[in-house]
Amino acid sequence: MKVHIFGKKQVLYVVLAIILLCIGMVCALRAVNRLGAAEAAAGITDWGLSFQSEGAPPVANASQEYLRNFDALYVGDANQKEIYITFDAGFENGNTERILDALKKHGVKATFFLVGNYFETQPELVKRMAEEGHTIGNHTYSHPDMSKIGDIQSFQTELQKNEALYRDILGSEMPKLYRPPQGKFCEENLKMAQQLGYSTVFWSLAYVDWYTDDQPTPEQAFSKLLPRIHPGAVVLLHSTSSTNAEILDELLTKWEEMGYSFGDLEAYCAAQKTS
Secondary structure, three states: OOOOOOOHHHHHHHHHHHHHHHHHHHHHHHHHHHHHHHHHHHOOOEOOEEOOOOOOOOEEOOOHHHHHOOOEEOEOOOOOOEEEEEEEEOOOOOOHHHHHHHHHHHOOOOEEEEOHHHHHHOHHHHHHHHHOOOEEEEOOOOOOOHHHOOOHHHHHHHHHHHHHHHHHHHOOOOOOEEOOHHHEOOHHHHHHHHHOOOEEEOOOEOOOOOOOOOOOOHHHHHHHHOOOOOOOEEEEEEOOOHHHHHHHHHHHHHHHHOOOEEOOHHHHHHHHHHO
8 A cells, every 4th residue: 555645845736725625615705795795775665674783783684884875874984983863754733843843942953754655744843844954855655565666767756856846945956865755675676766866774773663553652652762772773763743843842851861963964865975
């Protein structure tokens, strides 16, 4: 039986070959994982969050890195204790004035995502929002499931109708911030919004505040909104909520006491586009 004895050079070559093989396998696995993540994100139609650590941003079912490809986001800078207050508004039921009063008291510039009905029925409140420095974003004209809209013309019409209403009321062009109704979307929606110059804005903190006939108590609201706040949070509230109108002043105070400040979402989105 012949016994092979490897020299030092041969051993070195074998070791190098093994190292290169391992590096290649790691790179291949990373590529597969990235592809899998992209494929998974592309098939999503409902926005979802998983809160895993108190005081930390939640994990979303589409990553910030994936969303950035389409000028979309759900959270700001996780290293800064700055948060972004947003409201979705489909109609007015008497709570917005108190909400605006609280925002004014704290010097907070919020973003209101409005549907067509709100523009058509509440032009004076729309004017007040703009006059007090708030951003008015596009929540579509008729609040449909946008993930089912596959052609650019129909998608664009939902946004352009609001743009026209905004222009009629305020005499200027509408900011290019878009929030999908109910968080329903698909990759094609993200691409179309980007093509039309919009940033798509999801959220990293919300709670069940939209049932007007079954409102949470202030204690229930605080139990969700205080422990889950986090650096860079994009907070979604509904202006139809009487609870939100009741607690907003105190809520903003509590967040301030926790060391948070309030950012300008429109400016942040614009900076992300140029970075």
